[in-house]
Amino acid sequence: MTYVPKGSAAHGPYTVDIDPKQAGWVYSALRVVEIEAGATHSFDTGESEWIVLPLTGGCTVHTEAGIIELLGRESVFSGVSDFAYVPRDARIQIASGAGGRFALAGAKCERRLPARYGSAPEVPVESRGSGTCAREVRNFASADAFDCDRLIAVEVITPGGNWSSYPPHKHDEHRSGVEAELEEIYYFEIEAPEGREGFGYQRVFPSREGGTDVLAEVRSGDAVLVPDGWHGPSVAQPGHAMYYLNVMAGPGEEREWRICFHPDHTEGYR
Template sequence: MTTDDRTRGNAGDDDVNDVNDVNDTHVRAGTAARGPYALDIDPKRAGWSRSSLRVLELAAGGSQLLAAGDSEWIVLPLTGGCTVLVDGEIIELRGRDSVFSGVTDFAYVPRDAHAQIASGAGGRFALAGARCERQLPARYGPAPEVPVELRGTGNCSRQVNNFAAADTFDCDRLIAVEVLTPGGNWSSYPPHKHDEHRPGEEAELEEIYYFEIEGREVAESYGGGGEGLGYHRVSPSRPGGTDVLAEVRSGDAVLIPDGWHGPSIASPGHTLYYLNVMAGPGDERQWLIRDHPDHGWIRDTWPAQPVDPRLPLYGPEDPR
C-alpha cells in the first residue's frame, strides 16, 4: 500500500515533473509543476490515454497561450476571473473568490483551437482536458445554469456542482464536476469503480481528483493554525491494481486508472473540495459506476437521515 510518506516523491532534477517518477497515484502539490502550471498532468505522465488536468497561476495582468491539440478543454476559475480568447471570440469569465465561495462560470475550448487566457487581477485556473475526436464549438458556461446537487445524507452529505457532467454540458469525451464535503463528512462513498466496460452497468473512465481544503482562518480564530488535511482511499479491484491511502492537502491530486475509490474524508473544521476530471474510450460519454459489494448498502440508509444542514454551502447564483 502507498501511504502518505512526505519524503516520497522527491525526484531528481531531470525528472522532477514526471508523475510516474514522483508517485503513480498520489501527486503532491508542486511535484508535477511545469512552467506556468502549478500542476500539469497529461496522458503520457499519467500513463493512460485520455484525461488531463492543469492548474494555471497568473499574476495580475498575466496571460498564457493554450494550444488545445488533440484534446478538448474547460477553463474553470478556481480563484479570480479571466478572459478566454478562442476562435476570434472573447469569453469573459467572472470567476469567484475561491472554490468555497460560489459556483463559477467557465469556458469550453475545442480541440485543435488556440486560446489565450488572460487575467487583469490575477488568479488560479483549472484546465480540465480530454483527448477527443469531435471538434465542438467554443462556448460559455454560465454559473446560474450549473446544476447544484446535494448527494447523500447524514455524514455522507456532500454538494456536487455538475458543471460538465455527462448530462448537463455537451463535450465529446470530457466529464468534470466539483464536490464539496463539509468537515467531518465522507464523500465518494460508498466506494465505487468505473474501470471496466459493462453495457448499462459500468463505463471505463480514467479519473483525476484535485484537492483544496478550507479552514485555516477558522483554526486561527480558535488559537490554532496550519493547513487542513483530508484522506483519500483507492483499493484494488483486480490483482495488482491501484492501492493507495493518501493524506491530501491543498494542491494535491490523486490519479485513478482503476480500483474502488472512496472514501474522501474531510477532517473536522475543514471543508474538502475536489475537482473530478474523467474521460474514457467508450462510444458513449456516460458516467456509470458500480458500488463496492461490501459497502453499497449504505445508500439504503440515506432516506432515513436528513441532509447535513450545512449544505448547500452556496447555490449557483450566490455572490462570489
C-alpha cells in the first residue's frame, strides 16, 4: 500500500495509524490523534522514539521526566508549532484542555534519549526553490536541527499552484557521502479557504525495475508511503496551499538526510 486515503489507516483512537509492519518496512511510523476538549490520550512508545506535534490546538505531554507544555497553533497553515520528543520504552499521556489534533511522528530506534521540549522560535525555517517551485520548509526535527536516534521529520508548505519536492529525488540506497537510505511518509493537509476543499497530486516513480510507481490525488488526511523510488513533484491546486509532514528513518549508522536528484530534471528549482 503506497497511497493511503483518509480513513483507510484509521485504528482505534487514531485517524491515521501507519506502523512499520503495515507499511512493509522497518522504521518509520505516523499516527494522528484527535483529542476532545478536556480529554486525554495515553500510549506506550514501545521500541520507537516519537515526536508529539500539534496540528491544531495545544496540549500537555506527561512523561516520566515531567510535564511538557505545548502551546500548539491554530492550524498547520498559521505557523510553526512547538513540539515534544518522547523516548522509547515509556508511557505517555497527552491532555488537551481545549481539544486539538496531534501528529505522532515515530521511528524504531536503539538509543533511549531523554524527553525534551522543542521551541517554535528555534525551528529553522527555510525558503527553498524559486518561482513556481518556491515553498517553505520547517526543519523542526531535521538531522542537523534536533537530536533524535533515527527519526527525521520536517514540514513543508507549498503555495497554491506551486510544485515542491522538485526536482524529483530519491534516498533508497546507501552510498557513502552521496545518499542515505530512508523510508518516508508524506502526510497531507490542503488549505480550504472559505470552506472550499482542495486537492493536490503526489508522484513517486521507479528508480529500479519493479520499484514504486504511483500518481495520487491527495486531500486532507491522506498519506503516501515512499519505500523506494524517485519522489516529486508534490503539486498544490491553485488557490489552495498544500501542507505535508515528512517522517523519515533508515538503517544507516549516521542519522543523515542525503538525497540524489533525478539527472533529467532541472536542478535550479531545489
